[in-house]
Amino acid sequence: MFIIFGTRGIKHTVSESPVLSNSCPNCNDGNLVNKLYRRWFTLFFIPVIPLDTVDRFYECDRCKSAYNESIKTVLQRSQEEISENQKRATSVYAKALVASMTHMSVVDGNFAPEEEREIMDAIEGFPEMKDELMAIHKNVKVNANKDNQVFDFLNSARSELSSEALINILAQAAVVLLADGAIEKEEETLMKEYLIACGLPKEMYQTLIDKLKQKDMTEIKKEQLN
Known part of the structure; x- marks a missing residue:
């Protein structure tokens, strides 16, 4: 009788290691x-005794791509x-939002209570930054654009954010512009300067104003219906 023995490698799942869900760099959707x-030591080609571990790695359960265990740290x-x-x-x-809204509210020399409420509502939307934003608000309220501080905030936003985010900032500034019911010449000029600072055409000014006015009228009609 011949006794056939030898060794062979067998792949196992490490059950105690958490699955990295939807993390495969190759197919994006697969779990690692x-x-x-x-x-293993084999007898008659049957695994009998586990020997040493040859390798550990991550394998995608979808596309079967394999990665070194360091992929977990990279991810x-x-x-x-x-x-x-x-x-x-x-x-x-x-x-940038709080600085521009505050600047817009003081540029005509008349800081209206309605404008203050709009700015406070904006600050409340970022509770983790409230103290820092309040400091910016108070500084701009007193010093306006001294040392170009407001435009520095907008320039930072232009380099970090998408055009959509910039438009949202300016739309909020336009809400302040409309809060007291009148648009002063200084406010209109400043809004156009904001658009240019954000790399947007100043012709967008009227589009912003028209959309905000239309939104206000829609909300008024809803309130009347209710």
Whole structure:
């Protein structure tokens, strides 16, 4: 009788290792499952005794792409970078928003209670930054655009944010412009300067105003119906 023995590698799933959901860099949708190759002693081609671990890696359960275990660290770092970028963008957005709204409210020399309420509502939308935004608001309220501070905030926003985000900032500034029911010449000129600072055509000014007026009329009609 011949006894046939030898060794061969068998792939196993590491059950105690968490699956990295929807993380495959190749197909984007696949889950990365932690695997290991273990060498087994075989008898008559049947695995009998586990020997050493040859390799550990992650394998996509969809496209079967394989990655070194370091992929987990790379993916975690990427998520941290994404989170940090989002946090920075939110900060830049909020600062530019409050600075421009406050500047718009004081440019005509008449800081109306309606304008103050709009700015406070905007600040409340960023509770984690409230103290910092209140400081910006008070500074711009007293010093306006001293040392070009408001336009510095807008320039930072232009370099960090999308055009859509910039338009949202200016739309909010336009809400302040309309809050007291009248548009002064200084406010109109300033809004056009904001558009240019954000890399947007100043002709967009009238489009912004028309849309906001239309929105206000729609809300008034809804209130009347209710």
